[in-house]
Amino acid sequence: MENPVQTDRNPTVEAYKTRMRGIGKYGIFVAFLLICVVLSVVTPKFLTVSNLTIVVTQVSINALLAFGVTFVIITGGIDLSIGSTVAVTSVVAASFAHPDTYPVLVPILTGLAAGLLLGAFNGLVITKSKVPPFIVTLGTMTIGRGLALILSKGRPVSNLSDSFNFIGGGQIVGIPTPIIILLVFFILCSVVLKKTVLGRYMYAVGGNEQAAKASGIQLNKVKMVVYTLCGGLAALAGILLTSRITTGQPNAGVGFELDAIAAAIIGGTSTSGGTGTMTGTLIGALLIGVISNGLDLMNVTSYYQQVVMGIIIIGAVVLDSLNQHKN
Amino acid sequence: MKRINFIHLLILTTVLFTGCNQSTSSEKSGESGGKKLVVGVTMLSMQNEFIVNVSDEIEKKARESDIELITVDAERSALKQIEQVESFIAQKVDVIIMNPCEVEASSPAVTKALAANIPIINVNSETTAKPSAFIGSDDVESGRIAMKFIAEKLKGKGNVVMMHGYMGQAAQIKREQGAREILKQYPNLKLIAHQTGEWDRAKAMSLMENWIQSYGNTINAVFAQNDEMGMGAVKALTDAGLKDNVVVVSIDAIPDALQAVKKGTLDATVFQNAEQQGAQAIETALKIAKGQTYEKETLIPFQLVTKDNLAKFMK
Known part of the structure; x- marks a missing residue:
């Protein structure tokens, strides 16, 4: 067998789980299409190339965060600190991105390093202390927010170079760069999850930690990698955001973790761990983005927007779970 | 699984509560030394650039007047703000300066301070309960100034969109009110869409992108209730x-x-004088403490900033 993890698991249970995963994804995909169809009928502005391009561009930041958090949730963990990581990255990258100072690679690398470090910090504390990830990352969330404010003295970091602003605001052959970055990392994350040993270990750790340990998987190593990876993806989202709004913001990313977790869960990632796909998460993120865009297009008042958004999110997940129960 | 979740929640609540207690107890460490005047300051949010500017000026002026400051951040929570004022009362500070989080919810802080015979000054925004003194600007006026500029630029005719701050906050309500007052005077100026951008640059950018999809080049003007959204x-x-x-x-x-006004990308902004608000707050605090007469209400006017008068405002 090419898969060393699944050999000592019950094959029928595995088959059932895989099937459920497939159907779950299918269910949310149907819900997504349904909402798109409804929006296209209600507002003629929705189904245009330019609008859809904008939706995907807007979704890219949340999707990158959601990819990272999907890894974490699959291993049975959670990461609440990613919104703050966005802020730290934003401030760090912006500080190195002033025109005529450093080449554009420097803000990218320092920003990424900041995110990877925060992620590694999470991983280290979680694996060494056995304190639940919820608590640890809640702490890191506050630490990160504080760090971002300290580094920026509470003020936005402005005046960034054109080459840096290209990352989130440019176009390559007519396609906005955030969409290209999104696609590249979607493919990379999917490959890691589906085609590598690491990905299989993630499912194994989240599915049954004891069994994974018994089969010789080094739990701590997997967790370390996963939280670091999540921090790195959050950093990437932070760089993209900073470049898109052409300023480093210490209060950027407040509440982003919830949108990212929502995208993952809408996309069929189970909070109890062991299941989830990047495709599902991407659709989850697109669903949130499409709803928000559609409500703006229809000029639904702010008060109602939040209610409608909540109802649709719950509805989508309920539809998804009904689908799973039927089978 | 359910039990674990419950324990998580329990730990979380404990962590949150001990967190709160720690923050209040640490404030008490700032003891009043000798006869130095001690002023307790609670600010709405130190994550907001404007508020940070007000706070910086308060600090600067306090240093010049040899006043001891205890500055705390209410982090947008009125409840926290009340606790902070209670802690100031317990420490027997001489004067309290409060930058209220909310009109209603921060009111008890004012009542409590006055009941304890400690003068309290509201800076930047109001509360229902009347403080010893108020220093700030009238947000309705800023909305009027901004929309008036649009009306004049468009010669009273065109389509306008408006970006709100957090819905229901005093600044949002008042800036909207001011803008709508002017809109009423110009029947050919149409508000075709309005929506919240939550004071946030990224959110506002997405909102504008969506509006461009919706209304394209029929939009003639945008009024954003703060610069970040603008x-x-x-x-x-x-x-x-x-x-x-x-x-x-x-x-x-x-x-x-x-900078954007200088470059010509932003047509105008409205200047709210953070320095004046901060400086006046400390000055009033000094007057009250020394028993001198003081203004019950100091309104610092807003000013329209365009390319023409920009130099005055650039530092």
């Missing part, structure tokens, strides 16, 4: 190649906005 709107309009045809006005005159 900058987001400018970015989206520039990316869509529409900026030259659309007037954008916002409020606060943060450095970024002044």
Whole structure:
């Protein structure tokens, strides 16, 4: 067998789980299409190339965060600190991105390093202390927010170079760069999850930690990698955001973790761990983005927007779970 | 699984509560030394650039007057703010300066301070309960100034969109009120859409992108209730190649906005004088402490900033 993890698991249970995963994804995909169809009928502005391009561009930041958090949730963990990581990255990258100072690679690398470090910090504390990830990352969330404010003295970091602003605001052959970055990392994350040993270990750790340990998987190593990876993806989202709004913001990313977790869960990632796909998460993120865009297009008042958004999110997940129960 | 979740929740609550207690107990460490005048300051949010500017000025002026400051951040929570004022009362500070989080919810802080015979000064925004003194600007006026500028630029005719701050906050309500007062005077000025951008640049940029999809080049002007959102709107309009045809006005005159006015991407911003508010707050505190007469209400006027008078506002 090419898969060393699944050999000592019950094959029928595995088959059932895989099937459920497939159907779950299918269910949310149907819900997504349904909402798109409804929006296209209600507002003629929705189904245009330019609008859809904008939706995907807007979704890219949340999707990158959601990819990272999907890894974490699959291993049975959670990461609440990613919104703050966005802020730290934003401030760090912006500080190195002033025109005529450093080449554009420097803000990218320092920003990424900041995110990877925060992620590694999470991983280290979680694996060494056995304190639940919820608590640890809640702490890191506050630490990160504080760090971002300290580094920026509470003020936005402005005046960034054109080459840096290209990352989130440019176009390559007519396609906005955030969409290209999104696609590249979607493919990379999917490959890691589906085609590598690491990905299989993630499912194994989240599915049954004891069994994974018994089969010789080094739990701590997997967790370390996963939280670091999540921090790195959050950093990437932070760089993209900073470049898109052409300023480093210490209060950027407040509440982003919830949108990212929502995208993952809408996309069929189970909070109890062991299941989830990047495709599902991407659709989850697109669903949130499409709803928000559609409500703006229809000029639904702010008060109602939040209610409608909540109802649709719950509805989508309920539809998804009904689908799973039927089978 | 359920039990674990419950334990998580329990730990979380404990962590949160001990966190709160720690923050209040640490404030008490700032003891009043000798006869130095001690002023307790609680600010709405130190994550907001304008508020940080007010706070910095308070600090600067306090240093000049040899006043001991205890500054705390209410982090947008009125409940926290009340606790902070209670702690100031317990420490027997001489004067309290409060930058209220909310009109109603921060009111008990004022009542409690006055009941304890400690004068309290509200800075920047109001509470229902009347404090010893108020220093700030009238947000309704800023909305009027901004929309008036749009009306004049468009010669009283055109389509306007408005970006709100957090719905229900005093600044949002008042800036909207001011803008609508002017809109009423110009029947040919149509508000075709309004929506919240939550004071946030990235959110405002997405909102503007969506509006451009919806209304395209029929939009003639954008009124954003703060500069952060104004900058987001400018970015989206520039990316869509529409900026030259659309007037954008916002409020606060943060450095970024002044730069944008200089470059001509932002047409105007409205200056709210953070330095004056901070300085006046400390001055009033001094007067009250010394038993001198003082103004019960000091309104610092807003000023429209365009390319023509920009130099005055650039530092």
